[in-house]
Amino acid sequence: MQEFKLTKEDKIFILLFAGLTLLYVLPMLISNCPYNDDFSRILKGNSWDDDGRLLPSIIVRFLVHSTSIFDPAPLPLLLSVPIFTFGGFMIKRLFIDVDSPYISAIIALGFVFNPYLVRLFVYQLDSIGLALSLVLLIIPFTLAVPESGKKKISYYAKCILCIFLSMNSYQASLGFFMSLAVIELVHSVYKNQFTGIFKTLLNRVIQLVLAFAAYKLFLKLFFIANIARRAANAKTLNFSSDSVSVFFDNCLRMVTAIFDSLSQQQTIILALLLVISILFVVHLYKKNITAANISAGSKTALLFIVLAPLIIFVFSFVHMAFLKGSSRVILQVLTSFSGLTAFLMLVPSWAIKNKKILCWLIVPVMLSAYGFSYISGNLVKIEYDFQQPMISSIVSEINDTLPDNRTRLYYSGYLPRSNYFKRIIKIFPIMSNLDTNNPWGFKYRLPYLGCALAKENYQDIEQEPLKAKIDITTLPIINDSYYYTLYKYNSDLLLKFK
Numbered sequence: 001m002q003e004f005k006l007t008k009e010d011k012i013f014i015l016l017f018a019g020l021t022l023l024y025v026l027p028m029l030i031s032n033c034p035y036n037d038d039f040s041r042i043l044k045g046n047s048w049d050d051d052g053r054l055l056p057s058i059i060v061r062f063l064v065h066s067t068s069i070f071d072p073a074p075l076p077l078l079l080s081v082p083i084f085t086f087g088g089f090m091i092k093r094l095f096i097d098v099d100s101p102y103i104s105a106i107i108a109l110g111f112v113f114n115p116y117l118v119r120l121f122v123y124q125l126d127s128i129g130l131a132l133s134l135v136l137l138i139i140p141f142t143l144a145v146p147e148s149g150k151k152k153i154s155y156y157a158k159c160i161l162c163i164f165l166s167m168n169s170y171q172a173s174l175g176f177f178m179s180l181a182v183i184e185l186v187h188s189v190y191k192n193q194f195t196g197i198f199k200t201l202l203n204r205v206i207q208l209v210l211a212f213a214a215y216k217l218f219l220k221l222f223f224i225a226n227i228a229r230r231a232a233n234a235k236t237l238n239f240s241s242d243s244v245s246v247f248f249d250n251c252l253r254m255v256t257a258i259f260d261s262l263s264q265q266q267t268i269i270l271a272l273l274l275v276i277s278i279l280f281v282v283h284l285y286k287k288n289i290t291a292a293n294i295s296a297g298s299k300t301a302l303l304f305i306v307l308a309p310l311i312i313f314v315f316s317f318v319h320m321a322f323l324k325g326s327s328r329v330i331l332q333v334l335t336s337f338s339g340l341t342a343f344l345m346l347v348p349s350w351a352i353k354n355k356k357i358l359c360w361l362i363v364p365v366m367l368s369a370y371g372f373s374y375i376s377g378n379l380v381k382i383e384y385d386f387q388q389p390m391i392s393s394i395v396s397e398i399n400d401t402l403p404d405n406r407t408r409l410y411y412s413g414y415l416p417r418s419n420y421f422k423r424i425i426k427i428f429p430i431m432s433n434l435d436t437n438n439p440w441g442f443k444y445r446l447p448y449l450g451c452a453l454a455k456e457n458y459q460d461i462e463q464e465p466l467k468a469k470i471d472i473t474t475l476p477i478i479n480d481s482y483y484y485t486l487y488k489y490n491s492d493l494l495l496k497f498k
Contacts, residue, residue, distance in 0.1 A: 179339020
């Protein structure tokens with residue numbers, strides 16, 4: 001690894017970056033509300049093993065002193081701050097030449113300013129895995145490539161291990177690595193470092209392929225396959241004409257979903273930064289293509305960097321399009337979009353030498369990102385506060401029926417949304433899939449608030465229909481409210497949201 005001897009400016013950068021990151025996630029720390037999977041983990045002790053995310057499982061188990069998962073929130077999100085800070089410091093040392101630690105800190109925050117990453121911060125317990133999955137992928141770029149054969153083996157082993165551990169933290173971040181490889185290529189051209197430029201890119205591809213193969217083999221180990229069932233059973237598209245069509249359909253759906261999910265302001269800011277990045281790479285191409293002292297391989301690299309903004313954007317989602325069953329776009333898995341946001345913040349620092357002009361550009365970008373983060377955190381809290389009295393009322397009504405350990409609750413429909421939520425999604429479509437009203441999560445929210453029914457006695461009849469058709473007009477009504485009706489159904493209960 002490159003020697004990271006801390007200077008006074010480095011220390012200022014680290015403190016400022018950590019402070020800015022803490023402020024960025026502050027609304028989630030303040031709201032401190034369990035969200036969907038959090039309820040399952042708190043009530044049943046479920047870890048991330050089934051998803052093949054073994055590293056965060058190990059860390060959180062250590063934090064809660066148990067092999068079962070309890071609730072250490074907001075500690076996981078707090079611990080993600082120093083992890084992100086380490087990542088930001090590496091990005092500064094690798095790609096940022098600005099001599100002001102204050103400006104550098106804002107630029108380095110680019111990979112954290114991923115709007116889809118904010119969507120994942122609302123999970124109380126997932127933040128450590130998310131932070132590690134991104135920051136581990138930065139480490140290989142800080143490792144110096146040795147000359148000798150034995151040291152090269154050690155170098156490759158370290159790079160592969162970092163990628164492997166990242167996949168054990170959150171697999172969807174994998175595209176961030178290749179985005180960094182393209183950023184590394186563009187930065188090398190910017191610094192006129194053409195020696196071995198294409199070989200370096202090829203090395204990154206090899207490292208990624210070997211790490212991916214190692215991870216897939218790891219999942220096939222019988223004792224791992226038994227605990228990481230979902231990850232072990234994940235399938236990629238086959239090589240066939242039909243699969244190619246499915247792949248491009250998946251890509252098109254993801255691109256459409258990305259553009260449809262952003263607010264008008266987010267779209268304008270990203271478009272502005274994208275235009276700057278395109279102008280910059282075109283300038284680099286024109287500046288270097290006529291130089292007599294660069295090789296044919298370097299000229300090929302120059303052609304490649306012209307497409308860098310597009311390639312980095314594609315890397316934010318393309319690996320997800322290879323998965324079978326990815327026809328349903330889940331935007332919150334786009335952690336690799338951090339590669340694009342990092343690139344779009346780095347390019348102005350390379351292209352604009354006037355610090356005042358640079359500040360006038362990046363500070364509004366930062367404030368816009370903070371505004372979105374605070375709106376997201378507050379929205380989760382508002383939805384939680386809106387739904388909590390309703391769920392408490394349902395729990396009281398169920399408990400008043402004096403259920404025994406065989407009484408089941410059949411339910412259908414969704415928890416209602418607050419009027420504030422309905423307003424927000426008109427501006428921020430990305431929040432429309434903030435499924436705080438998910439029926440799957442509802443069955444955990446009831447016992448979380450003290451429902452007397454056994455944990456296994458909840459059934460969503462829209463997902464698991466009953467064999468016999470129910471005529472609700474004949475059922476005794478326990479309570480009929482504005483948002484739901486609770487019925488007595490033989491010895492069981494039926495809850496229907498309106």
